[in-house]
Structures are given as C-alpha cells and as structure tokens.
Amino acid sequence: MKRLLVVVDMQNDFIDGSLGTKEAQAIVGRVEEKIRQYETDREGEVVFTLDTHFANYLETLEGKRLPVPHCVKDTDGWKLHPSLEGYAGKRYEKSTFGCVAMARDLEKGEYESVEFVGLCTDICVIANAMILRTVFPGTPITVDASCCAGVTPESHRNALEAMKACQIDIVGE
Numbered sequence: 001m002k003r004l005l006v007v008v009d010m011q012n013d014f015i016d017g018s019l020g021t022k023e024a025q026a027i028v029g030r031v032e033e034k035i036r037q038y039e040t041d042r043e044g045e046v047v048f049t050l051d052t053h054f055a056n057y058l059e060t061l062e063g064k065r066l067p068v069p070h071c072v073k074d075t076d077g078w079k080l081h082p083s084l085e086g087y088a089g090k091r092y093e094k095s096t097f098g099c100v101a102m103a104r105d106l107e108k109g110e111y112e113s114v115e116f117v118g119l120c121t122d123i124c125v126i127a128n129a130m131i132l133r134t135v136f137p138g139t140p141i142t143v144d145a146s147c148c149a150g151v152t153p154e155s156h157r158n159a160l161e162a163m164k165a166c167q168i169d170i171v172g173e
Contacts, residue, residue, distance in 0.1 A: 008118030146172030
C-alpha cells in the first residue's frame with residue numbers, strides 16, 4: 001500500500017496572482033519539500049489538482065459570487081507555481097471546489113494514508129479532504145496546516161477545526 005499526497009491548487013493565481021496572498025507565498029517552499037519527501041519514498045504517490053476555468057468564468061455561479069477571473073486554462077495564472085511544475089504526479093483539472101474525477105480514480109487504489117497540502121484551506125482543501133474522507137472511511141487522512149493557506153488566516157483556522165470535527169488529522173499547526 002502507498003502513502004498518497006494530494007497537492008491542491010498550487011497555481012500562480014492563488015499564490016501571487018489575482019487571488020494571491022502572502023500566506024500562500026509563504027508555503028511554497030514547504031509544499032515543494034513535502035512533494036520531494038513523497039517522491040523519494042518508494043511507497044509515496046503524489047497527485048495535483050488544478051482549478052480550471054474558462055473565458056466564460058464570470059457567467060458561472062462561482063464567477064457571479066467571486067467576480068475575480070482566475071485560473072483560466074492555459075494562462076500563466078492557471079499553471080502550477082514554477083518551482084512545482086517539474087514534479088511527477090497525475091494532474092486533475094476541476095471546475096469547482098472538489099474534484100470528483102480524482103476521487104473516482106483514486107478510490108480504485110489502496111492507500112495506507114492520505115495527506116493534503118495546498119490552497120485554499122477553507123475552500124478547495126476542505127472540499128477535497130471531505131470527498132476523500134467519504135471515499136476512504138477507514139484510511140487516516142491528514143492535512144499539514146503548515147503547507148496550507150486560506151483566503152484569510154481566520155478562515156484557514158476555521159477550516160482546520162471543521163476538518164478535525166470530521167476525523168481528519170491536522171498536523172503542523
């Protein structure tokens with residue numbers, strides 16, 4: 001059985017682009033180190049999610065509620081941070097917060113543990129962690145808080161507490 005690392009939306013627009021924050025910028029090096037740890041472990045597997053929108057973003061429900069174009073496919077903002085682009089691992093594009101396609105694909109595997117890092121703790125990290133909590137009810141799931149950032153520090157902390165209540169382990173606080 002393998003250990004799985006899910007790297008959520010470590011894309012330019014969330015780091016230093018249209019929705020970037022200093023907290024997101026601060027975790028890039030730690031996320032890269034975590035990916036390296038999994039890649040050097042023969043029992044480790046890494047997957048990435050990519051928030052993916054299109055030219056009609058502002059016409060979508062999300063675009064109406066968050067009218068900030070971001071992660072438009074094939075733009076620089078959509079790409080993984082340059083320090084992370086060269087790492088192996090399947091990429092899952094998603095047009096909303098949680099990635100159902102990733103969950104369906106991963107549920108075929110057997111994992112001794114699943115760990116999450118990335119952005120944004122209070123939106124896409126929590127959504128994907130909850131989906132995989134459902135898919136893998138008996139598998140330990142962990143979120144490394146030191147490798148995540150939320151829209152705000154307060155919403156980051158709130159998301160961590162919500163995940164704790166759903167039997168997701170939080171480390172790196």
